[in-house]
Amino acid sequence: MKMEELVNYCKQYGFVFPGSEIYGGFANTWDFGPVGVELKNNVKKCWWKRFVQEDSKTYGVDAAILMNPKIWAASGHIDSFSDPKMDCKKCKQRFRADNLIEEYSKGVVSAEGMTNEEMMKYINDNHIVCPNCHGFNWSDIRQFKLMFETSRGTVEGEKDTVYLRPETCQGEYVNFLNVQRSMRAKVPFAIAQIGKSFRNEITPGNFLFRTIEFEQMELQKFCKDAQAMDVFNDYKKRALQFVEDLGLSSDKLRFHDHDKLAHYAKCACDIQYQFPIGWEELNGIHHRGTWDLSRHSEYSGEKLEYLDPDTNEKYLPTIIEYSIGADRLTLALLCEGYQKEKLADGSEREVMHLLPALAPYKVAVLPLIKKNHSAKAMEVFNLLSKNFSTTYDETANIGKRYRREDAIGTPFCVTIDDNTLTSNMVTIRDRDTMEQISLRIEDVVPYIEEKIKF
Numbered sequence: 001m002k003m004e005e006l007v008n009y010c011k012q013y014g015f016v017f018p019g020s021e022i023y024g025g026f027a028n029t030w031d032f033g034p035v036g037v038e039l040k041n042n043v044k045k046c047w048w049k050r051f052v053q054e055d056s057k058t059y060g061v062d063a064a065i066l067m068n069p070k071i072w073a074a075s076g077h078i079d080s081f082s083d084p085k086m087d088c089k090k091c092k093q094r095f096r097a098d099n100l101i102e103e104y105s106k107g108v109v110s111a112e113g114m115t116n117e118e119m120m121k122y123i124n125d126n127h128i129v130c131p132n133c134h135g136f137n138w139s140d141i142r143q144f145k146l147m148f149e150t151s152r153g154t155v156e157g158e159k160d161t162v163y164l165r166p167e168t169c170q171g172e173y174v175n176f177l178n179v180q181r182s183m184r185a186k187v188p189f190a191i192a193q194i195g196k197s198f199r200n201e202i203t204p205g206n207f208l209f210r211t212i213e214f215e216q217m218e219l220q221k222f223c224k225d226a227q228a229m230d231v232f233n234d235y236k237k238r239a240l241q242f243v244e245d246l247g248l249s250s251d252k253l254r255f256h257d258h259d260k261l262a263h264y265a266k267c268a269c270d271i272q273y274q275f276p277i278g279w280e281e282l283n284g285i286h287h288r289g290t291w292d293l294s295r296h297s298e299y300s301g302e303k304l305e306y307l308d309p310d311t312n313e314k315y316l317p318t319i320i321e322y323s324i325g326a327d328r329l330t331l332a333l334l335c336e337g338y339q340k341e342k343l344a345d346g347s348e349r350e351v352m353h354l355l356p357a358l359a360p361y362k363v364a365v366l367p368l369i370k371k372n373h374s375a376k377a378m379e380v381f382n383l384l385s386k387n388f389s390t391t392y393d394e395t396a397n398i399g400k401r402y403r404r405e406d407a408i409g410t411p412f413c414v415t416i417d418d419n420t421l422t423s424n425m426v427t428i429r430d431r432d433t434m435e436q437i438s439l440r441i442e443d444v445v446p447y448i449e450e451k452i453k454f
């Protein structure tokens with residue numbers, strides 16, 4: 001499915017709506033609708049379960065979005081978190097100069113190490129035109145700050161600039177000792193967080209792929225330097241296993257090692273997914289050395305060393321970071337799950353083949369005939385909805401209702417008919433096979449619970 005088709009599909013079925021739509025929209029912001037919010041919450045729940053709940057050495061936090069601005073000086077964001085932008089003077093569109101070069105050269109030339117002057121020269125020498133209007137009338141290249149600024153202050157005129165965090169991980173670095181001491185944690189251990197980040201991206205787009213506000217699910221593992229490469233390789237494996245377990249197919253996933261590394265990094269590897277726009281980063285795994293803790297020690301004046309209780313050795317742990325965007329992963333799952341299927345009777349159905357654990361609604365309760373069966377169906381809804389997210393639908397004919405549930409990925413439909421009134425039996429229809437079985441009402445909860453485990 002093309003990205004525009006997916007956007008329409010998501011709007012039609014309540015997954016995702018364009019942000020601020022009735023005001024003409026607000027570019028590259030999206031609002032998750034009733035169906036989408038369930039899906040994204042399930043994505044986050046599965047991640048948390050796998051990487052925090054099931055790992056005795058990982059501790060969760062939920063840090064503030066607005067942090068002391070010195071943190072962004074220490075992290076290097078105030079000085080260097082910017083991209084080289086240029087404007088097309090003809091159509092007024094803004095582009096990243098490095099992307100223009102890389103796209104023009106089909107990835108053969110990397111602009112990563114180039115100065116602005118070198119990039120301008122390359123663009124002029126090769127007469128790279130505006131991808132939007134094909135004009136050749138560029139502004140100079142200027143650095144474009146990627147952090148959103150706001151201000152804080154109770155006295156007018158004495159406002160301080162503060163920033164919306166562009167990444168969540170700083171909340172873990174600054175709480176390293178708090179977590180270590182309060183949880184009596186021994187290195188190696190990890191701190192994990194799920195939360196919003198904000199980036200004033202120059203070229204956002206492709207639906208949920210790159211937005212200016214997004215959620216990150218990430219963890220920072222603090223370890224001894226000698227263990228760091230093993231930890232790095234372990235997270236590569238675990239990160240891949242996680243997305244495969246969620247249903248992304250292995251032939252659409254690959255590792256991509258970074259050629260260019262940050263000066264403090266020993267290695268970095270992304271997992272890429274084959275989106276409809278091509279192979280793109282889904283998550284990153286980075287070896288960050290002791291850079292973050294040493295910078296925060298320097299800027300805060302607090303020594304962030306770990307004291308090993310067994311050896312009495314004091315040292316700054318090395319950090320391995322694993323980070324994945326909740327929205328980007330949700331997009332990948334939607335791309336993967338969508339299928340148009342031809343049925344035996346020649347008709348077509350659209351199905352979202354989501355893993356049951358991820359499905360927005362685990363079950364739909366459908367009275368066969370509204371006036372006869374809706375009271376009993378409501379009873380069943382009340383029973384099931386205490387256990388998992390359940391939807392109720394009494395509109396239209398049963399075939400149309402099944403189609404809608406297929407389209408939003410509901411793995412089971414429970415139909416209430418005369419048999420339910422007389423003998424407490426319901427029919428359960430499976431989304432993928434479309435097969436139906438009969439069950440006693442009291443057996444429905446354990447039946448579904450077994451199928452939705454992750």
Ligand code: ATP
Pocket residue numbers: 167199201208209210211212213214216281282283284323324325326327328329
């Ligand atoms: P990219 O190269 O795509 O800009 P990045 O290397 O800057 O990503 P990180 O800072 O490592 O990304 O962020 C970790 C993860 O957060 C990414 O792998 C991606 O899943 C997600 N992410 C990053 N930027 C965005 C964005 N603008 N919109 C949605 N998700 C994002």
